[in-house]
Amino acid sequence: MKIAVIGTGYVGLVTGTCLAETGNIVTCVDINKQKVQMMQQGQLPIYEPGIETLFHRNIIEERLFFTANLAGAIADATIIFLALPTPPGADGDADLSYVLGASKDIALLISSYKVIITKSTVPVGTADKVKAIFRQNTDVAVAVVSNPEFLREGVAVEDFMKPDRIVIGTQDERAKEILTELYAPYVRQGNPIIFMDERSAELTKYAANSFLATKISFMNEIANLCEKLGADVDMVRLGVGADERIGKRFLFPGIGYGGSCFPKDVQALAKSAETNDYDFKILHSVIQVNSLQKNVLINKLNAFFNNDLKGKTFALWGLSFKPETDDIREAPSLTVIGHLLKAGAKVVAYDPEAMNNVKALIGEKIKYADDQYDALIGADALLILTEWSVFRTPDFNRIKKLLAGPVIFDGRNLYSPHKMAGFGFYYNSIGRMAAG
Numbered sequence: 001m002k003i004a005v006i007g008t009g010y011v012g013l014v015t016g017t018c019l020a021e022t023g024n025i026v027t028c029v030d031i032n033k034q035k036v037q038m039m040q041q042g043q044l045p046i047y048e049p050g051i052e053t054l055f056h057r058n059i060i061e062e063r064l065f066f067t068a069n070l071a072g073a074i075a076d077a078t079i080i081f082l083a084l085p086t087p088p089g090a091d092g093d094a095d096l097s098y099v100l101g102a103s104k105d106i107a108l109l110i111s112s113y114k115v116i117i118t119k120s121t122v123p124v125g126t127a128d129k130v131k132a133i134f135r136q137n138t139d140v141a142v143a144v145v146s147n148p149e150f151l152r153e154g155v156a157v158e159d160f161m162k163p164d165r166i167v168i169g170t171q172d173e174r175a176k177e178i179l180t181e182l183y184a185p186y187v188r189q190g191n192p193i194i195f196m197d198e199r200s201a202e203l204t205k206y207a208a209n210s211f212l213a214t215k216i217s218f219m220n221e222i223a224n225l226c227e228k229l230g231a232d233v234d235m236v237r238l239g240v241g242a243d244e245r246i247g248k249r250f251l252f253p254g255i256g257y258g259g260s261c262f263p264k265d266v267q268a269l270a271k272s273a274e275t276n277d278y279d280f281k282i283l284h285s286v287i288q289v290n291s292l293q294k295n296v297l298i299n300k301l302n303a304f305f306n307n308d309l310k311g312k313t314f315a316l317w318g319l320s321f322k323p324e325t326d327d328i329r330e331a332p333s334l335t336v337i338g339h340l341l342k343a344g345a346k347v348v349a350y351d352p353e354a355m356n357n358v359k360a361l362i363g364e365k366i367k368y369a370d371d372q373y374d375a376l377i378g379a380d381a382l383l384i385l386t387e388w389s390v391f392r393t394p395d396f397n398r399i400k401k402l403l404a405g406p407v408i409f410d411g412r413n414l415y416s417p418h419k420m421a422g423f424g425f426y427y428n429s430i431g432r433m434a435a436g
């Protein structure tokens with residue numbers, strides 16, 4: 001099949017590459033000409049495990065193309081994916097200008113039947129708005145489909161190639177047939193393609209992300225309570241997660257969720273509820289808890305250093321909002337860095353993939369280390385902000401030698417408090433008693 005993917009960010013690039021991998025001819029479009037040029041030269045604009053091989057193979061085998069020319073890309077394509085940003089607008093609602101703008105551009109260019117598929121996360125009712133734009137700007141028949149994307153950055157290729165489910169919102173029988181054929185290679189193990197109406201599909205994505213964000217905020221509150229009650233959140237997590245109705249995954253406490261999806265999607269669902277005269281109370285709490293949780297490590301630091309962080313140096317391990325990505329959108333690390341700099345502290349950071357993105361955002365306000373141990377030299381404490389695998393079993397003796405004081409604040413509970421006390425560290429983590 002001939003496919004155009006509009007927008008080549010984390011979702012668009014993975015979608016385009018993975019669709020080319022099963023034999024489709026895919027043209028990816030982006031308005032960022034520099035990015036398009038990079039990809040045309042075989043360079044990836046993002047870090048995402050597993051994508052590199054597929055990206056190169058499909059470019060070489062001429063199934064994957066990149067362009068800034070929308071008209072050329074959609075002329076022959078029956079299927080057009082919209083993988084465009086839907087950032088929060090001024091009032092917390094999703095900004096639909098990218099999706100609606102591109103829909104109008106496409107409507108004015110087409111001369112044959114197209115299946116227009118929204119992969120972006122969009123509020124309920126967006127499919128109706130997209131349909132209206134096509135009705136107003138062209139006589140050509142189109143099917144407008146809501147096909148929300150559930151991939152996770154860091155395992156995006158795996159998620160796309162073997163999704164738990166594919167949700168397709170459409171009433172158009174021809175579009176259903178085309179998409180069933182398109183997605184068949186990805187659901188060979190029997191995972192479902194779930195067909196539904198557009199509104200339910202749009203809401204499914206927000207409900208899924210908001211539920212996951214709620215799970216995180218709930219466990220963060222349990223962790224905070226553990227510290228007050230002298231309980232160990234790791235034990236509570238195991239005890240709770242063994243119940244199949246709850247499940248073992250997504251129960252890890254930390255320093256708040258970040259990324260480009262959870263914060264904006266929870267906010268957008270709360271706003272959408274409000275617009276429709278419904279006060280979604282849980283979501284307000286989820287947002288509030290998350291914002292407080294991003295300060296938890298700073299509060300612990302202030303308590304330890306008697307509110308005097310001025311002139312002290314802190315080593316940070318991890319900047320991306322989660323491991324295996326270079327994405328720093330809404331990352332808790334940015335909140336922590338902001339507080340430290342405001343308090344007059346110095347920051348030396350190390351991240352395996354995200355340092356360039358932080359540098360592009362805040363420049364030389366902090367120092368960037370060549371490796372994880374380099375960051376520690378002479379620092380008053382180490383702060384662990386992202387659970388990259390390379391941080392899981394470090395050389396603790398080396399850490400102790402390099403730090404000015406043997407102090408670790410761990411926002412991701414990577415180590416055993418008992419073991420850390422044995423190494424002679426003061427070790428403070430989330431939802432467990434401080435050790436040392």
Ligand code: NAD
Pocket residue numbers: 006007008009010011012029030031032035083084085086098101102119120121122149150151152153260261
């Ligand atoms: P992104 O910001 O990484 O990428 C968007 C891309 O679209 C950018 O490259 C931008 O230059 C391009 N673009 C903007 N306007 C354009 C236009 N008119 N024509 C062509 N290209 C244009 O965004 P993303 O993270 O890929 O997210 C896209 C959508 O998918 C969002 O709605 C997001 O909520 C949703 N989503 C994201 C994830 C994720 O993990 N990132 C997962 C599921 C769903």
